[in-house]
Amino acid sequence: RLLILEDSKNEAERINSLFRNSGYATRAHRITSLDNLNEALKSTWDLCIAAYHSDNIAPLIALKSIQRMARDISFIQLTENNSSDYLTKSLELGAQDAVPQGEDERLILVAKRELANLEERRARRAAEIALHEAEKRCKLLLESSMDAIAYVHDGMHVYANAPYLQLFGYADADEMEGMPMIDLIASPDQSRFKDFLRHYRSEEGSAELMCSGITATAQTFQAKMSFSPAQYDGEPCVQVVIRVTSGNTELEEKLREISSQDLVTGLYNRQHFLERLDAAAERAVNAGQSASVAYIKIDHYAALQADLGLAGIDILLADLANSLRQQFKSNSQIARFADDAFCVLSSDVTPEQLKPELLDLIKKTELQLFDINGRTAQTTLTIGVAGLNEKTSKAANVLKRAHDCVDQLPQGNALKLHNPADDLAAAASRGDVIAMVQQALDKNNFKLLFQPIISLRGDQDELYEVLLRLVNPKGEEVPPAEFLHAAVSAGLAEKIDRWVLLNSIKLLTEHRSKGNQTRFFIHLSSASLQDPSLLPWLTRALKASRLPADSIILQIRETDAVAYLKQAKQLAEGLHALHCQIALGQFGCTLNPYNTLKHMHIDFVKIDGSFIK
Incomplete structure (x- = not known):
């Protein structure tokens, strides 16, 4: 939904068509007066594009x-x-951006960015409302719960519901607030409780402890305490749920264990595994604890079931479950996830570290002869693996990646690890420029071109300007104008500069070893101009390559030198100390170009192309 402040109907229609031709289902309204705008604002709109001047209503x-x-x-x-x-x-007045009239491609890109930002803001507001409602419901549930529940921060109570107060014999929540939890534990168990709290960390997930509690009247009782991570009033804390144990403790424990088990294999069931996976995802994000998920599919399951029957397939599943228990260590949680699939969640390991163990499992299963009521059965496994790390937003996404890896192995009896680069490649094929840049950095998909610089005086030195090109997934070259700006906005300019420098030094070292006296002009972005670590890094690179420092000339734009004059001056002095040279490109575009030369010692000046057209 688009508001257009433009006196010309034709120009407003042209802007509307521009968005439609770019794939947007635009619903536009042209503003003709202040009253017209106020009336329009009663509805919901996404963007407002204002001409630089309007007789109907001033843009401001x-x-x-x-x-x-x-x-x-x-x-x-x-x-x-x-x-x-x-x-x-314009930005100071509150506009999101200002775009020169007629720069249609830039306008579309800016609009695309602002629409994405708008969607994020709306999603955040919806999430905040949902969170507020969820917190209200949780508070009501806490107050109406029959369980004794408290929230503890650094060992102190910050909240306790009525059953919790009643359990310990306190009449008022104010009496409990700020009280150390250790005061509610009977003396014989206090040492054990302290040890438990010392080793327990909320990011480790849920934990339980059996101990004796003590009431305000000095009466003791046996209690099972469940600890889990939580938040209260926006602060991280620990939720404590206390249940008084009865004489049927063993039976209760058995029932709880059965509720999380698959009855055929004795492994965890799907629901319990998903809960463990969610907890692992939280630990990965909050505590940086990595983990891996393996999706293990039984090949040709339908044919096996038809051949062995329901009873026979259950025996096979139980035998496979035993193999999984023997294969994986105690830090792994194993579940029967589907009729034909198991899942394994392994903590503190990456998919690469888990790979040898999984390959061994595939080999053992292929060679194993399963005895099914006197008959021999054989099967194979196909395994997909994905990792959980600090970038994991949803546990379900990790499981899907592991499952997708299995789907990519139709022949079966194989293993595939999810490669995050595959996601970048998929995004690159959709034309995502930033993804293409990141993929090019990861896989060395950039290409260097060398444009000769000819001396009009007949000097013998070979001078070349190093030019960078990006190759898209279709093998086509992407012009620098299309990807360099995106790279700068994504914070990738420094990485690109270092890639160019490193590969140029390698090529130049090889070329000069053949007796050529070649020198390179290499461009630097404004990001590298501000990077204090560039000079030490360049020193190490030149020393490692044994390349004469005067064989490279680093080139910065005049506009960047003016904007960051102090850093440019320091860079020039540092380069000269290394015996490198510096060039000022696009010279003559500022109001006082010669002023820059007063502050910096420049070896080469490259006149802006507009002066010779």
């Missing part, structure tokens, strides 16, 4: 009206030129 008034009505509408101001002052002023 339109922006203020949107702000006054507190509408979340991204405001994009079109400008007469590419003046940074006008851009800054």
Whole structure:
């Protein structure tokens, strides 16, 4: 939904068509007056694009009206030129961006970004409302629960519900608030309780402890305490649930154990495994504890079931479960996840570390002869593995990745590890430029070109300018204008610069070893200009390659040198100390170009191309 502040109907329609041609199902409205805008703001809109001038209503008034009505509408101001002052002023006034009139591709990219930001803001607000409602429901459940529940932070009570207070004989929650939990434990068990708390960390998930509690009247009772991570008033804490034990403790424990088991194999069932997987995902994000999930599929399960029958297939499943128990260590949790699949969750290991164990399992299973009521049966396994780390947003995504790996092995009897680079490759095939840049860095898919620089005086030195090209998944070259800006915005410019420097040094070292006196001009971005670690890194690279330092000339843009003059001056001094040289590119584009030369010692000046056209 698009608001357009533009006097010309034709221009407004052109902007509307521009979005439609870019794949947006646009519903547009042209603003003709302040009253018209106020009426339109009664509905929901996503973007407002304002011409740099309008006789109907000034863009600033339109922006203020949107702000006054507190509408979340991204405001994009079109400008007469590419003046940074006008851009800054527009941003200060509250516009999300300013785009020069006529730069349609840039306008679409800015709009795409703002629509994504708008979607994130709306999703966040919806999540905050849902969280608030969930917290209200949780509080009501806590107050109405028959279980004794408390929240403890650093060993102190911060909340206790009525059953918890009654259990320990306290009439008022204020008496309990701030009380150390150790005071509610009987003296014989206090030492054991302290040891438990010392070793327990909330990010480790749930844990249980049997001990004796003591009431305000000094009466003791046996209690089973369950500890789990939680939050109270936005602060991390531990939830404690206490259940007074009865004479049927062993029976209760048995029932609890059965509720989490698969009856055929004795392994964990699907529901319990998903709970463990969610807890592992939380630990991966909050505590950085890595883990791996293996999805183990029984090959040709339907044919085996038809051949062995229901009773026979159950025997096979039980034997496979025993094999899994013997194969995996105590830090692994094994479950029967589906009729034809098991899952294994292994803590503190990466998929690569788990690989040898899984390959051994595949080999053993292939060679094993299963005795099914006197008959011999054989089967094989296909395994997919995915890792949990600090980037894991949803446990279900990890399980899906492992399952997808299995689907990619139709022949069976094989293992595949999920490679995060596969996700980048998929995004790159959809035209995601940032993903293509990241993939190129990871797989060395950039290409270097060398443009000769000819001396008009007939000097014998060979000079080349190093140019960078990106190759997309279709094998086509992507122009620098299309990916360098995206790389800068994504924080990848420094990595690209170092990739270019390192590969240029390697190629130049090999070329000069044949007796050539070649030198390279290598471009640096503004990000590298501000990077204090660049010079030490370059020193090590030149020393390792034994390349003469004067064989490379680092080139920075004049506009970057003006914007970061102090850093540019330090870089020039550092390069000269290394006996490298520095060039100033696109010279002559600033208001006072010669002023830069007063502050920096420059070896080469490259005149901007506009002066020779």
